[in-house]
Amino acid sequence: MNRYALFLLALPLAAGQTTVIRNATVLTVTKGTFQGSILIRDGKIVEAGEKVMAPEGARVIDAGGQYVMPGIIDCHSHIAADSINEGAVAVSSMVGIEDVINPDDIDIYRALAGGVTTANILHGSANPIGGKCQVMKMRWGKDAEGLKFEGAMPGIKFALGENVKRSGSPGNGFGASPGLRYPASRMGVEDVIREALTEARAYQKEWRDYQAKLDRHEQAIAPRRDLKLEPLVEVLEGKRYVHAHCYRADEILMLLKVSDDFGFKIRTLQHVLEGYKVAREIAEHGVGASTFSDWWAYKAEAYDAIPYNAAIMVRKGVLVSLNSDSAELMRHLNTEAAKAMKYGGLNETEALSLVTINPAKQLGIEGRVGSIEPGKDADLAIFDKHPLSNYAKVEKVFIDGELYFDRQKDLEERPAKVARKKALVDQFKAQEKKERKKPESSEDKKGEDPGGVR
Amino acid sequence: MKTGAAIAAGLLALVSLRGAGPETILLRGATVHPVSGPDIPGGSVLMRDGKIAEVGARIAAPKGARVIELKGLHIYPGMIDSATEIGLSEIGAVREMSDISDIGLFKPQLRAATAVNPASEHIPVTRANGITSVVTSPGGGIVAGQSVLMHLSGWTMDDMVIRSPAAMRMEFPRIQMPGGRFGGGEAAPGRGSPYADAKKRYQQQLQELNDFMESARRYRQAKGAAGADFEVDLKLEAMIPVLDGKVPMLIRAEKEKTIKEAIAFADKQGVRMILERGLEAWKVAPELKAHHIPVVLPPTLRLPEAEDDPYDKPFCIPGELSKAGVKFAFASFGPGDEDNPRNLPFLAAAAVGFGLPQEEALKAVTLYAAQIWGVGDELGSIEKGKWADLIVTDGDPLETRTQIKQVFIKGSPVDLDNKHRRLYDKYLAR
Numbered sequence: 001m002n003r004y005a006l007f008l009l010a011l012p013l014a015a016g017q018t019t020v021i022r023n024a025t026v027l028t029v030t031k032g033t034f035q036g037s038i039l040i041r042d043g044k045i046v047e048a049g050e051k052v053m054a055p056e057g058a059r060v061i062d063a064g065g066q067y068v069m070p071g072i073i074d075c076h077s078h079i080a081a082d083s084i085n086e087g088a089v090a091v092s093s094m095v096g097i098e099d100v101i102n103p104d105d106i107d108i109y110r111a112l113a114g115g116v117t118t119a120n121i122l123h124g125s126a127n128p129i130g131g132k133c134q135v136m137k138m139r140w141g142k143d144a145e146g147l148k149f150e151g152a153m154p155g156i157k158f159a160l161g162e163n164v165k166r167s168g169s170p171g172n173g174f175g176a177s178p179g180l181r182y183p184a185s186r187m188g189v190e191d192v193i194r195e196a197l198t199e200a201r202a203y204q205k206e207w208r209d210y211q212a213k214l215d216r217h218e219q220a221i222a223p224r225r226d227l228k229l230e231p232l233v234e235v236l237e238g239k240r241y242v243h244a245h246c247y248r249a250d251e252i253l254m255l256l257k258v259s260d261d262f263g264f265k266i267r268t269l270q271h272v273l274e275g276y277k278v279a280r281e282i283a284e285h286g287v288g289a290s291t292f293s294d295w296w297a298y299k300a301e302a303y304d305a306i307p308y309n310a311a312i313m314v315r316k317g318v319l320v321s322l323n324s325d326s327a328e329l330m331r332h333l334n335t336e337a338a339k340a341m342k343y344g345g346l347n348e349t350e351a352l353s354l355v356t357i358n359p360a361k362q363l364g365i366e367g368r369v370g371s372i373e374p375g376k377d378a379d380l381a382i383f384d385k386h387p388l389s390n391y392a393k394v395e396k397v398f399i400d401g402e403l404y405f406d407r408q409k410d411l412e413e414r415p416a417k418v419a420r421k422k423a424l425v426d427q428f429k430a431q432e433k434k435e436r437k438k439p440e441s442s443e444d445k446k447g448e449d450p451g452g453v454r
Numbered sequence: 455m456k457t458g459a460a461i462a463a464g465l466l467a468l469v470s471l472r473g474a475g476p477e478t479i480l481l482r483g484a485t486v487h488p489v490s491g492p493d494i495p496g497g498s499v500l501m502r503d504g505k506i507a508e509v510g511a512r513i514a515a516p517k518g519a520r521v522i523e524l525k526g527l528h529i530y531p532g533m534i535d536s537a538t539e540i541g542l543s544e545i546g547a548v549r550e551m552s553d554i555s556d557i558g559l560f561k562p563q564l565r566a567a568t569a570v571n572p573a574s575e576h577i578p579v580t581r582a583n584g585i586t587s588v589v590t591s592p593g594g595g596i597v598a599g600q601s602v603l604m605h606l607s608g609w610t611m612d613d614m615v616i617r618s619p620a621a622m623r624m625e626f627p628r629i630q631m632p633g634g635r636f637g638g639g640e641a642a643p644g645r646g647s648p649y650a651d652a653k654k655r656y657q658q659q660l661q662e663l664n665d666f667m668e669s670a671r672r673y674r675q676a677k678g679a680a681g682a683d684f685e686v687d688l689k690l691e692a693m694i695p696v697l698d699g700k701v702p703m704l705i706r707a708e709k710e711k712t713i714k715e716a717i718a719f720a721d722k723q724g725v726r727m728i729l730e731r732g733l734e735a736w737k738v739a740p741e742l743k744a745h746h747i748p749v750v751l752p753p754t755l756r757l758p759e760a761e762d763d764p765y766d767k768p769f770c771i772p773g774e775l776s777k778a779g780v781k782f783a784f785a786s787f788g789p790g791d792e793d794n795p796r797n798l799p800f801l802a803a804a805a806v807g808f809g810l811p812q813e814e815a816l817k818a819v820t821l822y823a824a825q826i827w828g829v830g831d832e833l834g835s836i837e838k839g840k841w842a843d844l845i846v847t848d849g850d851p852l853e854t855r856t857q858i859k860q861v862f863i864k865g866s867p868v869d870l871d872n873k874h875r876r877l878y879d880k881y882l883a884r
Contacts, residue, residue, distance in 0.1 A: 110757065328755060
């Protein structure tokens, strides 16, 4: 119901329309903070500054006393995915989130209501090499294709450590894994990754040889397409980003060495809770780090996690973002960013960067989103108070210049939704009562299961 | 950060932790937020023998007292987290490091206070954000055991304990369907429907619970009538303070139906009830108010229960309960796996944007919590005679950006160093 209501609401603001947000405190993240306006046309930010003329016919949104920041970007989420883990194999690069997007997942709307406009949806962490990722915008109401961030670099999940090993340990099933599955140690995790990349290299060579023969106008038979190795060849060729789940410093260094040996770059280390211990090496490799603000001690490999992780890595020159990995945490990444001020003393802009421009850079979409600058997508979140305050709440969210979340509308529509639900339930109950009166209906009843009849 | 640690270390160096108890300390020149009354700008707090000796605008420093000038800073009562596993669980996923639950359905004789590890790394990490006391509870089964209310500082439980038992913890029986995130919820071969099975189990548990309460009551009666050779039953013995109304029952119930059944149970058994979790407490607010049943809330920062609940429902519930006149305290332990007691103040703050007055949010992590645990005259506000559990901040403690500058527990300065700060200092210098 939300979706249709909001779709109608978005109509007057459809692309092509000019919108001005004015009287706001604008937190551009990359170009300072000022009191002023933002001019939006054709889904893009045209101008942002202290004085912006409102063109005739423009829709004006007065944000007096309010704060506008770039739409929040979550570099690690699993919302809107019908399934997460293909755990039966240690290398599941043949599967991808792009095929299992559920555009009806209410968590999309909830994330939107927390100011999130873009998220990297990842495969789970059951495999050393997992499935392909999908970057998407929270365009609630659009279909699965409409959610996808067009033009974003494709990605793939790698994972190290406990989650991966667990499938090799008896009595500790994870995901769909039946019984034991190699690897069961961090040694084995490295081996599985090296084996798969070695295979990918051979596969890459097969195709290169084939192409070379064609170029020489020789007869050649095309190699059999391998859907598992194809994404890994893309990794080797720098055409697909690796987002690698990791915790401990040793396994982080292991993966950096593996990537050195195979001549590609890890795009981001995910979670990377001990990243602070090897921040220098991570920075030297030019690898991004996407971490939690302050989770710790929920498992052995998280026991040395510290809330200063983000700040230390920032200070050592790592490109850092804060992610959620949770449909709930995703709703308040702005205050998660504030924790990097509390723990480690980042300034406001550095803190906001952790959930805006930095994750945009990590996903290679910083030309489109992540800050308030002319030419970028008009993906904006308006808060009633400073977004780094725990008392702030989201009032409006724009994506591509369209209003996708409006708190006032949401509040206004609630009574109608409650009434509609009640009407549907009453209708259902009445029907059930009617059916129960029919003598032949007893044949249709299967079991006593109250929820199992329909 | 380093300065904060240095101040704390300096304070420690000045204070003898051993020997003749805590020294007399006068905190001066701060804005004092007693919570129980109006703020005192430029106020002072005198701490003596672990207690608050005086609070006011002007207090003369007694002879021998150490004076700490706190100009520009704020003094608040230390915060109280009403649901944690601190000390019972060190690393969630490591079974060997967990003492939360034991075998069996009825275990009222088990005491959390016995198994709390005073050297847990969670203690200094949690108090560094201004949480000075917590309730730690056992779990599992129906009657899980005895909760402890304790200060987050001390060499042993004897130093830490405020109340043990603070409550008898209970999980009210409910219809539990198999399934969950990785489960299928399908019927086992050759058996009835999973719902029918679950309902049968629930009815059986209800019966067992009522039988258990009846046994306890008869035991108490028999004990009263018997002589010195009366054979003690440790389980039933542990229930006597509950039946006598001296120890409340902390009853976990989530859904409306279960909460209503728990209220009826407490009513029938004549036990004092504190509702824990109460995801749907807002649906039962008038009953809770009428029965004077306080609520230990689930974390405010959680997802709505139902897909079609308003997106902000969990943020709004504290405000709704407050309006309905239900007393509650915030707590960090909840249905998710992300409990992080140091974030308690942010759970309170999250309700403020959605209808709960800030002062009420602050009380629900201080004074109201103390009142719920029966120690309203000992803890939870800055008042003469109460434990000197105080925090010194550079602003509103419910805001993440605020720094906790100093913490006093039982009148002594607490070292704000912890595992996280040590690792920070070590690796920042790498």
